[in-house]
Amino acid sequence: MKPIATTRAATGTETGKLAVWWVLASEVVIFGGLLASYVMFRLGHPEWADAAAVTNTHIGAFNTWVLLTSSLTAVLAHQAAERGDGKKAAKYLYFTIGGAAVFIGVKTYEWWYEISHGYTITSNGFWAFYYTAAGLHAFHVIAGAIIMAFVARDAARGLELHRVELIGIYWHFVDIVWIFLFPLLYIAK
Amino acid sequence: MVEPAVDLAHGHAHDDHADHGPQGWLKYLWSTDHKVIAMQYMFTGMFMALVGGFMAYVFRMQLAFPGIDVPGFGAVSPGEYNALVTNHGTIMIFWVAMPVLLAAFGNYLIPLMVGADDMVFPKINRLSFQVFFVSTIVILASLFVEGGGFAGAWTAYPPLSAVAEYNLTRLGSTLWVIGVGLEFVAFLLGGINFITTLMNSRAPGMRAFDVPLVVWMIVVASILFMLSVGPLLAGAIMLIFDQTIGTGFFNPAAGGDPILWQHLFWFFGHPEVYVVLLPAMGVVIEIIATFSRKKVFGYRIVIFTVVATGVLSFFVWAHHQFIAGIDPRMANIFTITTLLISVPIAELCFVYIATLYGGSIRLTTPMLWALAFVAEFLIGGVTGIFLGAAGADIYFHDTYFVLAHFHYTFFPIAIIGTFAAFTYWFPKMFGKMMDERLGKWHFWLTIIPFNVIFIPLFVLGMGGQHRRIYNYNLHEDLNSEMFQDMRILATGALLVMLAAQFIFFYNCWKSGRSGPKAPKNPWKANTLEWTTESPPPHGNWHPLRMPVVYRGPYEYSVPDREDDYWPQNEPDGGPLKVIDGDS
Numbered sequence: 102m103k104p105i106a107t108t109r110a111a112t113g114t115e116t117g118k119l120a121v122w123w124v125l126a127s128e129v130v131i132f133g134g135l136l137a138s139y140v141m142f143r144l145g146h147p148e149w150a151d152a153a154a155v156t157n158t159h160i161g162a163f164n165t166w167v168l169l170t171s172s173l174t175a176v177l178a179h180q181a182a183e184r185g186d187g188k189k190a191a192k193y194l195y196f197t198i199g200g201a202a203v204f205i206g207v208k209t210y211e212w213w214y215e216i217s218h219g220y221t222i223t224s225n226g227f228w229a230f231y232y233t234a235a236g237l238h239a240f241h242v243i244a245g246a247i248i249m250a251f252v253a254r255d256a257a258r259g260l261e262l263h264r265v266e267l268i269g270i271y272w273h274f275v276d277i278v279w280i281f282l283f284p285l286l287y288i289a290k
Numbered sequence: 291m292v293e294p295a296v297d298l299a300h301g302h303a304h305d306d307h308a309d310h311g312p313q314g315w316l317k318y319l320w321s322t323d324h325k326v327i328a329m330q331y332m333f334t335g336m337f338m339a340l341v342g343g344f345m346a347y348v349f350r351m352q353l354a355f356p357g358i359d360v361p362g363f364g365a366v367s368p369g370e371y372n373a374l375v376t377n378h379g380t381i382m383i384f385w386v387a388m389p390v391l392l393a394a395f396g397n398y399l400i401p402l403m404v405g406a407d408d409m410v411f412p413k414i415n416r417l418s419f420q421v422f423f424v425s426t427i428v429i430l431a432s433l434f435v436e437g438g439g440f441a442g443a444w445t446a447y448p449p450l451s452a453v454a455e456y457n458l459t460r461l462g463s464t465l466w467v468i469g470v471g472l473e474f475v476a477f478l479l480g481g482i483n484f485i486t487t488l489m490n491s492r493a494p495g496m497r498a499f500d501v502p503l504v505v506w507m508i509v510v511a512s513i514l515f516m517l518s519v520g521p522l523l524a525g526a527i528m529l530i531f532d533q534t535i536g537t538g539f540f541n542p543a544a545g546g547d548p549i550l551w552q553h554l555f556w557f558f559g560h561p562e563v564y565v566v567l568l569p570a571m572g573v574v575i576e577i578i579a580t581f582s583r584k585k586v587f588g589y590r591i592v593i594f595t596v597v598a599t600g601v602l603s604f605f606v607w608a609h610h611q612f613i614a615g616i617d618p619r620m621a622n623i624f625t626i627t628t629l630l631i632s633v634p635i636a637e638l639c640f641v642y643i644a645t646l647y648g649g650s651i652r653l654t655t656p657m658l659w660a661l662a663f664v665a666e667f668l669i670g671g672v673t674g675i676f677l678g679a680a681g682a683d684i685y686f687h688d689t690y691f692v693l694a695h696f697h698y699t700f701f702p703i704a705i706i707g708t709f710a711a712f713t714y715w716f717p718k719m720f721g722k723m724m725d726e727r728l729g730k731w732h733f734w735l736t737i738i739p740f741n742v743i744f745i746p747l748f749v750l751g752m753g754g755q756h757r758r759i760y761n762y763n764l765h766e767d768l769n770s771e772m773f774q775d776m777r778i779l780a781t782g783a784l785l786v787m788l789a790a791q792f793i794f795f796y797n798c799w800k801s802g803r804s805g806p807k808a809p810k811n812p813w814k815a816n817t818l819e820w821t822t823e824s825p826p827p828h829g830n831w832h833p834l835r836m837p838v839v840y841r842g843p844y845e846y847s848v849p850d851r852e853d854d855y856w857p858q859n860e861p862d863g864g865p866l867k868v869i870d871g872d873s
Contacts, residue, residue: 104829105836106406106491116410116490123482127516134521134557138528138539138550146545222537226545229537233527 121267125274128241132278135237136285139230143289152227154290155220157211161287164207165279171200172276175269182256182265190265191257194249197272201246208239231286238282241275322412323828327419328398329719334426335390338381341430343788345378354774354781356761368760369458372441375758377433379444380466383562384473385426387704391569392515393422393477395711396484396508398719402819403502405493405837405859407829409483418479425472432465440466443758445555448540448548452532464533471526474519481512493818493859496839499590500858502817503843504572506593511568514600518561525554552614556607563699564603568596570707571638574660577714578642580815581657582649583854585844587641595641599634606631612680613687621680628678635671639664650847654813655729659710662737663702670698673748688758691751694744701740709736709794716801717808721824724805728797735790742783746776814855817843821859 110116143149178193212232222232245268252268255261318326344362351358352366359365366374397415401408409415433439440463442451451467454460488501488509528539529551538544540551579586586592608616608624642664651657673695676682686692709732716724755768762768762777811820818837822830831837837859845856 104406104408104410104412105833106401106408106410106487107412109406109491111492111496112489114490116486119486119489120411120482123485123516127478127482127520130517130520131523132520134554135524135528137521138524138554141550142547222531222535226538229528229531229539233531233537237524237527 115263117263117267118270121270125271128274128278132234132237132281135230135234136281139234139285142226142230143285146226149225149227150290152220152225152231153286155215155218156231156287157214158287160207160211161283164204165283167200167204167207168276168279171197171204172273174200175272178256179266179269182262185259185262187256187259187262190262191253194253194256194265194268198246198249198253201242201249204242205239208235234282235286238275238278241278245272245275320416322408322416324397324401324409324412324415325719325826327415328394328396330419331389331397331422332394334423335386335394338385338389338426342378342381342386343791345374345381346784347788349374349378350781350784352760353762354778356763366760369438369441371760372443372758373433373439373459373462376441376443377429377439377466380440380470381429382700382704383444383566384470385429387566387700388473388477389422390708391566391573391704391711392508392511393418393480395504395569395573395715396480396512398715399819400484400487400505400508401491402718402822402826402830403505403817404488404491404496405818405831405839406487406491407831407833407836410487410491411483414479415483418476418483421472421479422476425469425476428465428472429469432462432469435461435465437462445559446529446551447555448529448532448546448551449542451551452529452540452548454533460533464530467526467530467533471523471530474523474526477512477515478519481516484509484512485516493837493839496858499593500839500842502572502576503586503589503592504569504576507568507572507596510596510600511565514561514568514603515565518558518565518604521554522558525551549611549614549616552611553607556610557604559610560607561600561603564599566703567635567699568599570663570703570710571596573707573711573714574663575642575645576815576817577656577660577710578645579844579846580714580813581652581654581660582646583652583846584645584649585846587644587647589842589844592638592641595634595637599631602627602631602634606678609678609680609683612683618680625678625680629675632671632675632678639668639671655724655726655733656710656714658730658733659706659713662733663706663710666698666706666737666740667702670695670700670702673698686751688756689751690747690755690757693757694747694751697744697747701744705736705740709733714813715819716798717812718819718824718826720802721808722801722805723808723812724801725797728793728800732790732793732797735793736787739783739787739790743780743787746780750776811857814853816845816855816857818858821857 107116112119174193174196178190178197181187181189181193220228222229249268249272252261252264256265318330321327348360348363348366349371351360351363352371357365397409400406437459440446440451440457440459442457442459442463446463446467450456451463454463457463488505492501528537531537532539532541532546538546540546540548542548575586575592605627606624608620609628612621612624673691677686677692677695713724713729716722750773753768753773755762755773759765759768762773808824810822810824812824813820818839819826821837839858840861841856841858843858847854848856
């Protein structure tokens, strides 16, 4: 039996949604601290542009498109869940997980290519930040996809449909982090 | 009493524990009950306090009598000395102050004080403790690996902390970072619970300004923690990479910047002071209001002040770095913000004094602790003014003056605040009254030695005694007889204080076993936790009799009422004083 506490909503907002926003607040400062450190370093090291020139902007742009599209399917899943259509919501969530898989696959190829050409995390400061920031982001993508699989499994049976929106909020956040990473690590040469 | 409709929907009664997972002792290990989790945090924290206290005993003995075989430890090598002071600091802050004040009392009090039966995410709450428990094992294990525990000071400045050739504790330093990182994750999980529980599961009728101040302060502290710890978590990842796979984030030789770590660490480190201070301040104001039988002076002003303190605490961090080569113009700015932040804290002290003024004060043991908190913290605050001003700090930096100042803030918070809270809520937590006579002996035998330990350290610091030195007799200018006498005095006082803690444990054992049974509301206080049984059952109240709130928490000595207190859940038109006639 659920505690009475979990059934209350004194603010009028569902507790789960509040919690997701607070999780994101704590995540923002994690990535914020990392990226602020990177920006400060980058301003002090113009020579890092040479290393940044090696990153493949086209592949990065493709991955950006993949992630944005997966966010779209996350919204469509939310829309379906609002209508109470758990099966459709699950289907869209699986599309989103597919997007995550493509993203990670492309990223694996990218890293394999760079590492095999000698650009490893210890090469210099730029590569240290490149692998740390993108790696931390990829970790969030993988974690989100795993949680989404559980949400989709429940949603397909029509259970806990409100969670579709919650995982969607998280997914948009993962997306937004990438929107910051892409220009900082790929476009700024 | 009007029953809230939402609770009627849950009309079937809780069977105490019957429908909640495993039985027997496993029940306590895997419980999702916020009170059980609070006790897990409390006892883990108290155990770690003994570990940290033992470390203080060992290195203080070494300082007073350099080179002796410390009873119970043996001779202290320089490396062991550094590991002891490092882990004493780390453990006392992250494994004592935070778990006991924030996690244990936060977990225990928030649902009870807002009139809920549990946290809004009981399983995440349990996960929070489990992660914390793993972090405890990691930090304890780090003391026994090859090379010994991490010895680069609790601030872990690189390159000392980042390069194993410098710190000589390859495994110990990495385990230290992992342990601290896991501890942060545990508190993030707990913090989300605290914040959302206050926001969403308040009792019907409880508005934001009906919430007891201790709950407000714990939740503001959780928000501060959440918003400040992120950069340090990122920094911890960078530090682990520097240690293990050889990146150069903080290594100047590889193009990195060691000052970056200092910024990341103190951007968290200074708000962290308020993360632990605020719960202690909240505990103290609850106790002062109850035992002076007066309404808290300026309830709303206190809340606004606390929020202002929280905001300001994000803009003071560089006062730890005045001699780290930062731009002197930046030092000016941080001097101003640092001196500014003493204003709201001073205001809180005045609020406490104004609450006492004209009250009918009862000097119970918890009240003594609460009053001692205000007095001792004041000394910590006033000596902080010297350190906040860049000019004075250049002389005082890294001396025992800093150390004594720090302990005059953290000892009131972590020890005095905890004892205040523990003795005040002991009847609620364990259903027995504590022995007042033993409690007062314990109080005086803790407070007096505490001052005798740290006042000499102020003097030593002003005399130029630097921190983190293994044996001062090897330094000609610090090797005077007067200085050594003060070191011995401080160590002797520490021994008295540590011994006095046995009075506390004996009191807990004796009162828990044969103390008088505690009534529901032994202190005649207003807040909701006193309206249920002592100790509260699983679910805190009968599900059909969940409290409804009618007023703020500090309605003491209201005129024209027979009782001098007015519980939050008592409807208006309660027992009125019979004005004529023999009542």
